[in-house]
Amino acid sequence: MMSHPILIRHPEGADQLHWDSFCSTNLANYLPQRKERIAIFAKGCDSRNLVLQILENQIKREQLYIIGVPCQGMLDRRKVQAELNGRELLGVRETSQHLHLLGEGFMDSLERSSYLQENCAICTHRNAVIHDELLAEPVLEQEGVDRYEDVRAIEAMTASKRWSYFEELLAPCIRCYACRNACPMCFCPVCFVDESTPQWLGKSIDPTDTKTFHFLRAYHLAGRCTDCGNCERACPMSIKVRQLTKKLEKDILELYGYEAGLSLDQSPPLDTYSPDDPQEFIR
Amino acid sequence: MADRVIKKSELIKLIDRLLESYRVYAPVRQQDMTNFQEISAADQVDLSLANTTMSPKSIMLPQSETMFEFNLDKTSDQAAILRETEKDLSPRLIFGIRPCDAKAFQLLDLNFDTVAYKDPWWVARRKTTTLMGLACNAPCSTCFCTSVGSGPFSTEGLDLLLIDAGDEFAIQILTKKGEELLAKTSIGGDVSEATVNVVLARQESSLKAIESRVFTEGLKRHEVKAFFDGDFWDELQFACINCGVCTFVCPTCWCFDIQDEVHKDNGVRLRNWDSCMFPLFTLHGSGHNPRAQKLQRLRQRFMHKLKYFVDKYDQGVACVGCGRCVQQCPVNIDIREVFRLMNDLKV
Numbered sequence: 245m246m247s248h249p250i251l252i253r254h255p256e257g258a259d260q261l262h263w264d265s266f267c268s269t270n271l272a273n274y275l276p277q278r279k280e281r282i283a284i285f286a287k288g289c290d291s292r293n294l295v296l297q298i299l300e301n302q303i304k305r306e307q308l309y310i311i312g313v314p315c316q317g318m319l320d321r322r323k324v325q326a327e328l329n330g331r332e333l334l335g336v337r338e339t340s341q342h343l344h345l346l347g348e349g350f351m352d353s354l355e356r357s358s359y360l361q362e363n364c365a366i367c368t369h370r371n372a373v374i375h376d377e378l379l380a381e382p383v384l385e386q387e388g389v390d391r392y393e394d395v396r397a398i399e400a401m402t403a404s405k406r407w408s409y410f411e412e413l414l415a416p417c418i419r420c421y422a423c424r425n426a427c428p429m430c431f432c433p434v435c436f437v438d439e440s441t442p443q444w445l446g447k448s449i450d451p452t453d454t455k456t457f458h459f460l461r462a463y464h465l466a467g468r469c470t471d472c473g474n475c476e477r478a479c480p481m482s483i484k485v486r487q488l489t490k491k492l493e494k495d496i497l498e499l500y501g502y503e504a505g506l507s508l509d510q511s512p513p514l515d516t517y518s519p520d521d522p523q524e525f526i527r
Numbered sequence: 528m529a530d531r532v533i534k535k536s537e538l539i540k541l542i543d544r545l546l547e548s549y550r551v552y553a554p555v556r557q558q559d560m561t562n563f564q565e566i567s568a569a570d571q572v573d574l575s576l577a578n579t580t581m582s583p584k585s586i587m588l589p590q591s592e593t594m595f596e597f598n599l600d601k602t603s604d605q606a607a608i609l610r611e612t613e614k615d616l617s618p619r620l621i622f623g624i625r626p627c628d629a630k631a632f633q634l635l636d637l638n639f640d641t642v643a644y645k646d647p648w649w650v651a652r653r654k655t656t657t658l659m660g661l662a663c664n665a666p667c668s669t670c671f672c673t674s675v676g677s678g679p680f681s682t683e684g685l686d687l688l689l690i691d692a693g694d695e696f697a698i699q700i701l702t703k704k705g706e707e708l709l710a711k712t713s714i715g716g717d718v719s720e721a722t723v724n725v726v727l728a729r730q731e732s733s734l735k736a737i738e739s740r741v742f743t744e745g746l747k748r749h750e751v752k753a754f755f756d757g758d759f760w761d762e763l764q765f766a767c768i769n770c771g772v773c774t775f776v777c778p779t780c781w782c783f784d785i786q787d788e789v790h791k792d793n794g795v796r797l798r799n800w801d802s803c804m805f806p807l808f809t810l811h812g813s814g815h816n817p818r819a820q821k822l823q824r825l826r827q828r829f830m831h832k833l834k835y836f837v838d839k840y841d842q843g844v845a846c847v848g849c850g851r852c853v854q855q856c857p858v859n860i861d862i863r864e865v866f867r868l869m870n871d872l873k874v
Contacts, residue, residue: 248859249766269858273768326559330576332668416557418581418590420771420802426857438807447786447799448591478857480580480772482558 245321245336249274264338268318268361270472272428276302284308285379287315289363289472291372292505293428296468299511302431305374312372314383316356317364318473319343322482324359327352363473363486366391373506392494394487410455410488416481417454419447423485424461426478429468436460462488467496467512470505499525529690529697532722533715538696542569542622544712549620549657552586554579563621574623577667582778582851583621583628587635587652588800590775594648595796599789609796616651620708623661627670627847629684630677631778632658634847637840638781657704660685664729669850671739671863676843679733692725741863743844745870746837754834755826759868764822766858771802773852773860774828779845782808803827829865 247267251274252258271284272293282303286294294310297303325333328345335346343359345352357365366389371382398406421437424430437445437457446453462485469489476486496502499522500513513521533541545551546569554561556573560580566572595609632653639649663670663679672678682688686705690697697718700706709715746754774780784801787794801808804825809818818824836845846862853861 246859250762251765274765322559330665332665334668418771418775420775421805422768422770422772422857425768425770434806438805440807440810446788447784448788448797449799450591474857478768478770478772480776480855482560 245319245324245333263313264336265316265319265343265356266321268473268477270426270428270474272297273426273474275308275428276431278303278307281307281309283311285311285313286372286375287313287318288367288369288371288373289315289470290428291374292369292470293472295374295505295508296429296470296512297431298508300468300515305508308376310372310375310377312375312378314372314378314380315364315367315370316340316383317360317367317370319356319359320361320477324354327354327359361473361477362484363471363476367471369470369503369506374508392490395491395494398487398491411451413484413487414455414458415451416483417449417458418481419449419454419457420480422478422480423458423475423483426474427465428472428474429465429470430461432464458485458488462492465489466492467500467502467514468504469493528699528723529718529726530700531698531709531715532692532695532718533698534695537714539569541712541714542566542572544714545620545622545708548711549618549708550615551620551622552583553622563624572623574661577663577665577670578625578628578849578851580851580855581776582631582849583624584631584635584778584780586619586621587632587649587656588639588781588783589798591797591799592648593795594785594798597794597796598792599794600792612795614648614651616655619652619656620659621656622659623689624658624685625663625849626660626679626681626683626685626688627672627677627849628778629658629660630672630681630847631849633684634779634842634845635781637842657686657708658684659687659689659705659708662688662690662730662733664691664733666733666737667850667854668739669853670737670848671741671850672848673734673737674739674741675743675846675848677847679737680730690726690729692722692729695722697722697726739848739850739863741848741866742870743833743837743866745872746833746844749872749874751830751834751838753874754830754869754872757868757872759872760822760826763860763865763868764825767804767821767825767860768858769804769806769821769824770857771804772855772857773862774802774804775800776851776855778847778849778851779832780828784808803831829862829869832862833866833869 245266247269249269249271250260270290270293272290275297298305331347333345333347337344341356343354343356368386368389370385398409401409445456476484496513502513504512551566552563553566553572554574555564555571561573561576562579562581563583563586593612596612597607597609600606639646666679682701686702688699700709782801783798786797786799788797810816818827832845
């Protein structure tokens with residue numbers, strides 16, 4: 245239930261290409277600062293990251309040949325694994341609505357829609373927003389999705405309850421930085437956590453340092469996150485790090501009416517200045 | 528084969544009894560995974576998953592630990608003198624450790640407990656910790672312990688081995704430490720022939736279930752440089768995102784970094800896990816980084832495990848086949864494939 249990103253340099257390598265509901269890795273993560281011309285397969289979220297990377301000068305549009313892959317939502321391998329409850333999985337078969345799990349003496353059929361990654365279940369941009377060709381007819385976009393139910397629940401907490409919520413959320417973190425490294429928008433030449441002169445952040449698993457890492461990373465993604473879910477999927481400890489980035493996504497949407505990476509004509513609001521930017525929150 | 532049996536219903540009683548004499552670490556459920564934690568009651572133990580997400584490495588080598596404390600108050604005659612931080616070295620038990628993870632401790636001994644260098648805390652913890660293993664009746668498809676010197680019923684490095692034999696656990700006593708532990712409980716009875724037969728059958732079926740194999744004889748065939756210059760690294764490194772998942776979940780990755788943290792006049796000297804995947808790992812004071820590229824960092828990890836370690840210690844590879852890195856890598860890099868590429872290298 246995993247895919248493995250590859251860079252193909254010869255036509256015969258194309259045999260390795262594979263598509264199923266576990267091709268969730270956001271391939272845009274491999275682009276920043278590459279110099280050659282590249283063809284890339286892009287789901288809706290991947291394509292939005294391409295837009296942002298072009299806007300932030302990480303890659304040029306003319307370097308890219310974007311093959312749009314209409315996406316039905318990717319499946320969460322951990323949710324599927326939980327269903328196995330320790331039983332060994334030997335194979336997976338997919339049909340349009342179902343996922344069939346095969347193992348020694350069992351075959352379970354799961355309703356696909358119940359095992360979507362959380363970000364995919366609330367995705368409203370499943371088709372590539374820019375592309376040079378499309379591999380299939382566009383899929384219907386989900387409508388009437390409430391993207392921020394969980395964020396509102398956290399907002400409604402008292403400050404102290406919210407704090408303990410975040411403390412608990414981030415307590416399992418082992419500081420492996422998989423969330424950061426999996427993020428197609430985390431391309432700073434040196435991340436603030438890796439700076440050593442001066443060193444901004446402790447290297448232990450001190451909870452304050454760990455929270456500082458996560459909070460600052462999330463802020464740095466304000467208006468730049470497409471909710472592709474690469475961070476959460478990479479986390480070995482299953483921490484719901486999107487709880488942080490989604491709050492900032494919601495704020496940017498409310499303040500600036502901006503959704504990240506939908507158009508090459510619109511830079512993320514915090515990358516630019518406009519005289520009519522909202523400022524009532526500045527005190 | 529087995530020295531005592533306890534009924535499964537007696538397991539809770541056994542652990543509770545052991546809690547009277549030991550600090551007990553055991554797999555504890557955390558959402559969809561289990562991890563080793565110090566427990567306070569037997570019912571916290573969860574043995575339902577094949578293995579813990581994190582290895583028990585941190586019980587011996589904490590991810591972050593204070594080694595020394597100091598103060599920088601110049602008026603004090605103790606200024607800038609390191610004081611060793613006191614540690615709880617009372618007897619501990621790791622309950623339910625898998626044979627592969629116990630083997631990993633033995634490999635780490637090669638680094639932390641040598642004739643020339645002895646890491647005092649590693650050595651002390653090893654001495655005061657008893658390992659009660661749990662044999663694997665149902666290994667994962669990612670397990671390849673049998674080709675790297677361990678196995679689902681391997682007793683290496685363990686003091687006791689528990690074997691799930693249906694309605695009961697068979698217990699194998701392997702060391703004096705193990706004997707002492709069992710002497711503290713009066714639970715369990717003699718082993719029947721029927722139980723021995725069940726144990727043998729389970730061992731056989733478990734060994735058969737491990738279909739994943741790696742080969743290592745080729746790793747000594749060439750000099751370091753031949754592997755270092757291998758043409759496969761470039762393709763292999765593409766997918767890697769240089770996160771620390773593989774190194775942190777690995778039971779044999781032992782690299783650490785030492786840091787001082789100072790607040791006002793008080794400071795601590797910490798030892799933290801480090802990872803060869805991180806850019807800071809080899810960053811020089813001059814600003815030069817001899818491993819600035821992803822390829823170099825990924826190559827280092829595998830060269831260390833499958834070549835440098837092999838040459839230096841002549842004790843096999845620095846991998847016990849637990850499969851955690853295979854399961855947890857966010858981009859599905861598979862160390863078994865690296866074994867293949869390195870072992871099959873033609874020069």
